[in-house]
Amino acid sequence: MGIMRIGHVSIKVMDMAAALKHYENVLGMTKTMEDKHGNVYLKCWDEWDKYSLILTPSDQAGLNHVAYKVEKDSDLDDLQKKVEAYGVATTVLDEGTLPSTGRLLQFKLPSGHEMRLYAMKEYVGTEVGTNNPDPWPDNIKGAGAHWLDHCLLMCEMNPEAGVNKVAENTKFVIEALDFFLTEQVLVGPNGDMQAATWLARTTTPHDIAFVAGPRMGLHHIAFFLDSWHDILKSADVMAKTKTRIDVAPTRHGITRGETIYFFDPSGNRNETFAGLGYLAQRDRPVTTWDESHLGSGIFYHTGEMVPSFTEVYT
Amino acid sequence: MLFDTRPKVPVHVVQTGETFPCAHDESLLQAMLRVGRKGIPVGCVNGGCGVCKVHIVEGACQSLGPISRAHVSAEEEAAGFTLACRVAPVTAVRLEVTGKFEKPFCKGFASTANA
Numbered sequence: 422m423g424i425m426r427i428g429h430v431s432i433k434v435m436d437m438a439a440a441l442k443h444y445e446n447v448l449g450m451t452k453t454m455e456d457k458h459g460n461v462y463l464k465c466w467d468e469w470d471k472y473s474l475i476l477t478p479s480d481q482a483g484l485n486h487v488a489y490k491v492e493k494d495s496d497l498d499d500l501q502k503k504v505e506a507y508g509v510a511t512t513v514l515d516e517g518t519l520p521s522t523g524r525l526l527q528f529k530l531p532s533g534h535e536m537r538l539y540a541m542k543e544y545v546g547t548e549v550g551t552n553n554p555d556p557w558p559d560n561i562k563g564a565g566a567h568w569l570d571h572c573l574l575m576c577e578m579n580p581e582a583g584v585n586k587v588a589e590n591t592k593f594v595i596e597a598l599d600f601f602l603t604e605q606v607l608v609g610p611n612g613d614m615q616a617a618t619w620l621a622r623t624t625t626p627h628d629i630a631f632v633a634g635p636r637m638g639l640h641h642i643a644f645f646l647d648s649w650h651d652i653l654k655s656a657d658v659m660a661k662t663k664t665r666i667d668v669a670p671t672r673h674g675i676t677r678g679e680t681i682y683f684f685d686p687s688g689n690r691n692e693t694f695a696g697l698g699y700l701a702q703r704d705r706p707v708t709t710w711d712e713s714h715l716g717s718g719i720f721y722h723t724g725e726m727v728p729s730f731t732e733v734y735t
Numbered sequence: 736m737l738f739d740t741r742p743k744v745p746v747h748v749v750q751t752g753e754t755f756p757c758a759h760d761e762s763l764l765q766a767m768l769r770v771g772r773k774g775i776p777v778g779c780v781n782g783g784c785g786v787c788k789v790h791i792v793e794g795a796c797q798s799l800g801p802i803s804r805a806h807v808s809a810e811e812e813a814a815g816f817t818l819a820c821r822v823a824p825v826t827a828v829r830l831e832v833t834g835k836f837e838k839p840f841c842k843g844f845a846s847t848a849n850a
Contacts, residue, residue: 480804481803665781667779686781686800687781688779688780688783688803735779735783735803
């Protein structure tokens with residue numbers, strides 16, 4: 422079946438102790454491992470593989486790479502052929518390049534972001550197990566995020582120079598990686614320039630999103646919560662922990678997601694996100710937002726753009 | 736701030752001409768946010784995004800934490816550039832805003848294309 426879901430993100434942090442405290446106490450993740458380079462690995466309580474987040478010590482913030490898990494090891498060979506045939510160079514990283522992880526197919530999206538695919542990661546189980554499980558464990562901290570849900574990558578767009586990495590990435594992940602488009606923002610005088618896209622491999626409205634900006638970067642990584650009330654609780658957690666909230670609880674028109682945005686201690690944006698939105702399917706018609714309705718697409722209630730939301734990223 | 740009795744020093748933003756009080760244990764940006772001013776762009780407030788980049792032209796500050804080298808190089812820092820979210824004033828400060836919001840993704844496409 423190829424790619425199943427987002428597997429992990431690796432991000433740069435400038436203060437490891439502060440970052441670890443944030444992802445443990447605000448998101449509710451658990452540290453599962455630390456490697457000899459000082460990289461720290463964490464998972465959410467409802468995830469069964471060893472980690473979904475890698476924190477790497479750095480002098481700046483931002484994304485190292487994003488990884489997706491494929492179903493079978495042979496999918497890596499099939500996808501390598503498709504990616505190479507598309508004209509994108511790949512490298513196979515040996516098993517053990519990342520601890521507790523099988524071989525990785527490494528390549529760059531047209532936007533320049535590094536993506537990796539893998540089939541194997543050490544199984545450790547969820548906090549509630551598989552035999553007669555309770556619906557949630559008793560040791561949940563903070564927001565109690567269930568799992569890493571998606572990421573949004575900022576991609577260079579410069580219409581005057583004819584550069585649109587959003588459109589290039591979108592075409593690439595559809596044709597080479599078999600994602601399907603769920604929603605898009607079309608701008609420009611003819612309304613035909615893709616300025617933002619949301620794409621899926623699962624049945625949720627997005628497993629990855631691309632948005633146009635002046636330079637490539639990481640807009641946010643998002644973690645799943647059950648309900649609107651969990652979003653309220655996560656905002657309470659942020660107030661208690663003096664976490665910098667970017668956008669208070671609201672709803673997106675795009676994806677229908679219920680959301681709150683905030684920053685980790687290095688300025689990487691996080692989202693806790695709730696609601697199914699809708700059942701994403703390959704034959705569901707693509708939702709399109711035009712430039713004049715973009716405010717409602719992003720923040721449905723106010724319909725107003727928040728400058729820091731679209732213009733600030735790492 | 737009626738109930739905030741901490742000693743404060745003035746922070747002056749050259750471009751806008753505004754001055755706001757800042758305590759010695761808070762960042763320049765936190766102080767600005769506390770009094771509802773808008774002279775310095777506000778982003779992540781955690782040293783990562785770089786939009787609150789300033790040049791300290793007079794006065795002295797002390798670091799409150801790391802600043803992203805993607806936005807302020809070591810040479811720039813030595814020359815008085817920093818992020819307003821990560822420094823507290825030691826003395827009265829005059830600063831110039833050098834960071835700015837980069838061109839937003841949602842604005843200007845139509846005007847660009849029509850130009």
